Amino acid sequence: MISIVKDRAVDTFKVQKNKIKLGLIANEFYDLSLGRMGGFGVAIRQIADLFNQKSELEVEPVFITGGLSETGGQTEVIAHGTRLLILPKDKHQRRQLLKNEKFDIVLTMDYRSNYRPIIDSLPRVPVIIWVHDPRTPYDMKRIESTRIPGQGDNVPQGLKPVNCTSLAEIVEKSNSPFSKRPIVFAQPAAYYEEKVVGTYGVQPSEITLLPNIIEHIIDEPQTIVKSEKPSVVFLARLDPYKRPWLFAELATYFPEVDFIFMGKNHFQGLGAWEPDSLPSNVKMMGHIDGEEKIRLLSSAWVLVNTSIHEGLAISFLEALMCETPILSCVDSENVVSRYGVYVGRWDGSGREALPKFVEGLQRLLDDKNLRERLANQGKKWVKETHNKSQFIESFQYLCQQVGVIAEKS
Template sequence: MKKIKVGLIIDEYFGGAGTAFGGYGFLARRYIAKYLPNEHIQVDVLLGKSKSHYALEHHIIDNIDVYRLPRRKWFAKRWLKKQNYDIYLSIELAYRYILELDIDKKLIFWIQDPRPMYEWDEINTVTLFPETSYYNQKLYDFIHKIYLENRIKFITQGFFLNQKAKDLYKLADETEITYLPNPVDIDYNFDLMTHKKENMIIFLGRIESVKRGWLFCEIAKKMPEYQFYMLGQTFREADKNSVIMAPYINGNIPNLHFPGHVDGIEKENFLKNAKILVNTSIHEALPISFLEALAYGTLLVSNRNPENLTSTFGIHVGDVLGDGFDKVELYVNAIRHLMENDEHRLALGKQAIEYVKSVHNVEKCINDLRTLIHKEVKK
């Protein structure tokens, strides 16, 4: 039986081929490309355009073929025709180049973080270091166009994102959007009741404007009795981010640590040993970091409450707009409440682990995605 060829359209691949270390790239590299291929499905990663007008850029990363296409459409179109992908899969959609060239193929569009203008209005309340907007009406109009042509199948990582996607892409209210949660690796040998966690609070993510990492640092200053670890580094607009963060990195805050980008066993150990993950972002969808933390019974404190996960497995401090300095005490009080009540924290942690096991386990999520791919290719 001929393998189904899936072209995974993404603009970053978690450090692969010189790309940034972001959430979409992490999902693409560590989950889709790692687990989706089998004897019936082949996955190639398509990162957009190469530097050359004529030449293809090819990498092999973790035994997966990763391509950037020639910039000249004629050469790119000829290569796509030869590849003859059966279907495309995208995590949101960063560019329309490939789908404009391969006009007969369908796209499975995984809704991860749709940002209508009202979301940008909130993001733009940050003044200390404003986030550069990537709002792209032409791209959203293109998605609407192929939706009208019945070339797109929408799936979503969270029910709360569906209305935002309908608003952004001008979809009819009755548009079918299939629920397919993000998978997360689970250590089934981890026992929250016997593992001795530390008085550690972590931040996990890129250090960028939208994440408002400065608030995590301000929280640490007010809670010297606990150890705070900021896990991540800057990528986009690194110079501006570094100026903002330099006083904290170089300052005299003994309980605030900056390990930088962590991965693999090192990251797992932080997640296992921390009691709380703090998220201070002005905007989030449903970060994989939330799921990774919950998989180890590490609770959430955040001003964002995707799928009600923060309020269910931690404390939702409410909306915090702008730079957020005036709301630092909300995070401090929430952290203190959880840290001083071990019995409550452990009970929530056990529930969190069971939730991740039942909803976000890799085998179920990947099998559901494979089934959907087979179904859409046969249509």
């Protein structure tokens, strides 16, 4: 069952105490000093930014990382103006540190096995599992088919299967008389529901729609001006399962178009993609954030995504908010087929998909009316769906479900 929360006032929460302390568990936080840069990091940062900026909501966010352990006694840093706890390796010290924080509720960015020690250390704290990239065994088999051109049958880096089934044990334990800890599930896209059981081994009785927070990235009214010379962008990590080589090869078919890579590689050596001998119309921008990212997305004619697998990619939502349609071989929640051109599914290296990518990009570049119609429709959908108000409404509902806040008076 999917629960959609509507028509609730969202100015403040009537809380059972002065402020809710919210733990945000993730492995990335969109901070170069803290490791990987990706959509998970963007999404979790957006939540912290929202509550930090809207103090009247009386929610205090605290980041908790499952991907780092303390060194030299440092158990805390600041990321995006938010405290980030770096947990001790020692189980007893970790439990005591988390206990001292007195969290009212935690929200996880999807679920990964290294979250378990954190959740186990908080046996009575309610948990929201925010499903973002559920990978069933079928999905993981497809991802493992990825191969980098020129590297033969060598297995690329970053394709290791993600086993999330330990979440089922956490849910079972939380239902015990000792814990009685509520665990609820949320998702930003309705199509995830069919993947939950295969990914986590859990069948929730309800999954609440909890959107991403995207509409604020453009200050409106703001006129978006597309580049005079056609430009297309790639916004993702340059890791193998994103198959960035397809974007580079696509550039050879369009020498009069600027192809702009926004993202960095997190791997090196055999099993990583090295961007060498690139066409002259390809620009490597590395990691881009803030106003520069929005400027490049807004001026681009098309966002190209070549991944073998995606959830509802944050980059899709950002591009549409910047009035840029999408060309891709993944079609999560039918977003690409609704607001761009979907070229079909292609496994392995993906090179067989190049004719379809060429055909789709040519269509978008040649038809300004089509681009504008898709972009305008996509922007309208993002503004209406993935916004602060919808997020707050759903978050309030989830908190009510687990008894953290009272009904709004």
